Amino acid sequence: MHAEASVAAPPYSRANPFPAKLLVNRRLSGPDSAKDTRHFELDLAGWGLSFEVGDSLAVYATNDPQLVDEIIHALGATGEEEVPRPKGALTTLRQALLRDYSITQPTPKILRAIDLWGMEIVDFLSDHPSARFAPEEFVGLLSKLQPRLYSVASSLRAYPDQVHFIVDVVRYESNGRLRKGVCSSFLAERADDVPVPVFPSIAKHFHLPEDPDVPIIMVGPGTGVAPFRAYLQERGATGAKGKNWLFFGSQHQRCDFAYGEEFEAFKKEGLLTRLDCA
Ligand SMILES: Cc1cc2nc3c(=O)[nH]c(=O)nc-3n(C[C@H](O)[C@H](O)[C@H](O)COP(=O)(O)OP(=O)(O)OC[C@H]3O[C@@H](n4cnc5c(N)ncnc54)[C@H](O)[C@@H]3O)c2cc1C
Known part of the structure; x- marks a missing residue:
């Protein structure tokens, strides 16, 4: 009889960030302020990692589902088409656009493929319905969605098992559309009921x-x-x-x-x- 191998919990890593829970999302800037600066508190209980004051945490946001829907619609796709993730495994177009790829700022590959100066990807697709990309061809032009860093604004000695951030929410208008920063708007608008994947980034x-x-x-x-x-x-x-x-x-x-x-x-x-x- 073989002794049962003990199965260690998967260690958290950049590739497998810890799913933190957003506890507090409070606007700091007053109603008269043009800025939307926010205080966030995240619960890190059970993460088994650490940081020091002066470090940052990488936050792995997902994209705005409304923007994903617009892009799928503009591509004339359903979202269910199979496309490769950045490392090759297959997923649906909708999941790839939500989680894996950067879908706002055009990449050099896209700029070479189409004239997109001053626009976001969705502008070009909406303005040029005849320029049809197959879903797989389209994701091949995108770059990987990168995590964003936020300086830790709290000490583990003062707030064990928590991290606080202070974040300027990126919102601006261009080409007649309201644009939203991927990660700051994820934290401000869409993270209340979903895990916020985080991983420390040490600043020695x-x-x-x-x-x-x-x-x-x-x-x-x-x-x-x-x-x-x-x-x-x-x-x-x-x-x-x-x-x-x-x-x-x-x-x-x-x-x-x-x-x-x-x-x-x-x-x-x-x-x-x-x-x-x-
Ligand atoms: C070590 C480190 C620590 C950081 N700590 C903090 C922190 O504590 N708090 C904090 O708020 N940020 C911090 N940042 C910045 C943070 O990582 C993000 O870059 C920031 O929140 C924007 O990310 P986003 O995903 O919301 O926006 P993105 O989707 O990345 O969009 C930002 C982009 O939008 C465009 N843009 C923005 N405003 C305009 C405009 N008015 N007109 C035209 N284009 C515009 C620019 O191209 C800009 O690069 C830190 C960065 C680093 C490297």
Whole structure:
């Protein structure tokens, strides 16, 4: 009789990122702000991985299903056609466009195939219904959908099993259409009820000084303040004695001042030695 081999849980990796759960999705910028800056909190319980303040996490977003539908329609396809994934295995056109390929910005291959300057892929397909691509030919022109990095804005010592992000949601108009950033709009609009695949991305040269007494000056305009919120939480949690000076810049302090109350509280506690808003 053979002893049953113990089956180890699959380790999380870039190819198999951890399915985090979105706990908080809160708008930070006020109603008068032109920006949509958001605070996200993700539950990492059970992931068995780690990060340090100063690191980022890669977020593996899926594409906007409405845009996927438009592209399938413009191709004259049903979405059920079999096409290769970037590494060759077959899937349906709909799944490939949702999960595997970048479907907004044209790739050099597409630019060589068609004149697409200033447009997104869907514009060309809608404007030129006669330019028909077979589904397999079409995905062959696309590049792989890449994860986006977000600086960790929280310390595991202050929030064990969580990561916080501060994200500017990308939305703009071009060619008369509202465009949405793939990952920031995934987090803001479509991640409440689906896993958010994440994996750490280490930034060795951006960690806090090892000596807790070393004073630090932090300059964090806009969402660039994210890693410094994590630094401050870490220094607070470890009782580090070094002085902490933060320069924070935003378009309009009144409406764009992310974490204003939190930083004022850090100042009162003496954790933040000096806070300058530019
Ligand atoms: C190490 C690192 C850390 C980062 N940390 C953060 C962070 O903490 N917070 C944060 O918000 N971001 C952060 N970023 C940026 C983040 O990774 C994404 O690039 C960003 O959120 C946009 O991704 P997206 O998928 O939403 O947009 P995409 O789908 O990638 O679209 C962005 C593209 O849209 C186009 N575009 C955007 N605005 C306009 C416009 N007005 N007019 C015309 N075209 C436009 C540009 O081509 C731009 O490249 C970080 C990046 C790195 C490398």
